[in-house]
Amino acid sequence: MSAEASPQNPRSETARRRRLALGALLIAAGLVAGLGLAEGFVRLFFPTFAPSSQVEFSYSAGPLLLAQPETQTRQISEAGDYDVAVRINSHGLRDVNDVATAGADDIVVVGDAFAWGWGVEAQDRFSDQLQVLSGRRTFNLATPTDIEGYAALLAYAKQLGSRAGRVVVIVDMEKDLQAAGRAMPSPASGSPLGAWLTRHSALYLLASRAFEGAFSPRAEPSGLGVTPNEYDPANIDRAANELEKIAEQYRMTVVLIPSRALWMGDDRSVEERVNTAFTVALQRRGIDVLDLQPVLEAQGSPLSYYFANDGHWTAGGHALVAHAISQHLAR
Template identity: 30%
Template sequence: MRTVLYLLAALLIGLVALGLVEITLSALVPAWRPTRPERSLWRYDPLLGWSHHPGIHTSIHAPHGRFEVRINQQGLREDDVPLAKNSRRRLLLLGDSFAWGYGVDVRERFSELLERRFPLLEVVNAGACGYGTDQELQYLRERGAVFEPDLVLVLFSPNDLENNLACAQYGWPKPCFVLTDEALVPLNLPVPETSTAAALVRRLMSSTILLGRLAGFLDLGALMFHDHEPEEHRRFLESLTLPRSLDLQWRLLRELERTSRGMGATFLLVTTPLDQGIQRYFATRATDAGLRYLPLAPPLCRSLAGDAFEGLDDLQVVQRCYSQHLLETTSLPNDPHWNATGHALVAAILGDWLVGEDIFKDTP
């Protein structure tokens, strides 16, 4: 009995000590605090890996400040969307945290600003933090069609290049694809559910400094979910080259376009600032395929520079913009996500582009 009491006392002392270390680190090294509190809104989803808990209304306390989040009954950061369409043209927006509006209130997002500029446009923002193009394709195929969109806009971000090569991320299993004889083959569907113990570790990893840092050092996420990676995917990655990786990205986008066309919607591809080589790859492929494509980097940089870059081509504009760190004025502190200024600029650029593409010419 005495031994048991000693063990319980030692355990209690150890927990108190760990708690004090956690509090001390949080006070002395705030940069080490968990930085993605929005993941507490996620739940297991057999189609997508994770999705939002419906009906949540909360405040997210992020490193740069606080912002409000309300999730509707459809799992979107939106008001409830009636399935029956009205006279407005409906645009379904797919993307990750840039589309979702990480770091800003809903009224500041570019999707809401577009609606204010174009009263005959209804934007259904289906963006979700952490999603790759593979998850967006699954969403469009299985859930997006119920909205009967006239337009489908995919916002592609640089981290999608990594997301689309993973069958598990952020401690969550997810769907993934491989290319076999130029065909897209889906894997990890339905997405396997994690054990209660793994879910607890995942929660601690995302909410505590100590375990979060230890998880990063030991790559616990990869160790925990190694068994959720199909053998076909491992073999695909072992033989993967950069051109083959880009081919996979493009095939996912083309399948999104084909699916959009199948439901009678116009497909629009927009990329946040990318590596210039990858942007040229997308631009060439989009031109060859006749897709509407807007890379945001050149117009964003021109908007920020005013007349300073007049007479330069897009490549020169982006190079100077990056070297002068102009895009930092559109981002959150120490975070690439757009601030309210960034969303306003993106909304203005997208709006002008939509007008130039005659998107509204058939609107009653």
């Protein structure tokens, strides 16, 4: 073996290391270039996944995740259902009214994405229309969350200075009972890398959506993600007890958004049973309840109030609900 080929030769070992380093560098550069091209492809052909088209719920307020304060963006459906402007105030809320100024005669609407106004302009939401119909200042205190989150939202408003006495809590029967009893995820529990990618990468958002779609449990083939309820008296009692705690502090009306499973599939008996049992559980606790099922079914086509490819209300659905709540509160 020659001296140059010998592994004992320092120059030969240095050259080998340089070749390995160069190879690794070229591979890394290729991966970065490939990811860059894929990112550009997604932004060009799937613009709704661009981070600029996403509402970022990453502002921590206690156990809550609210939208980033003082931001303006658009919320765009990849299926073409909506393209709306979103403006977030200094508290991380989608509202031109400042909930910190809410008083005893005002109305505070508390809820999840329905109340937040997913897919509709702010002025088309039922909360904004309720303000016009009732003649009372109405505040929108909503973010994608669940029943425990509704209590946390009210605590957040009180911390800001709210003295609200009249509260309308929107309960989503499609998910809120299933979430009853589960601990709220901590805002800090997510991956920092995932949070960064969500803010900056359309490719990551597209991949995440595809993963969720592939592994979402019991999702309907329609793509609307309807998960049927199971009749569970324990869950019903837990949810009713959580709302009773809110009723002890405020004049509260609970508005029930029925599950779309009532109108999809052949067997609606379980959903009917759950809806009735939960209504009775709330009434036994002295809680005022407005069930939207008959309101949405009155014209015989309840699903027409929802987007074709998204499980939230259209502007027409919000208008219908605003009138129903206004009439109920005026009794």
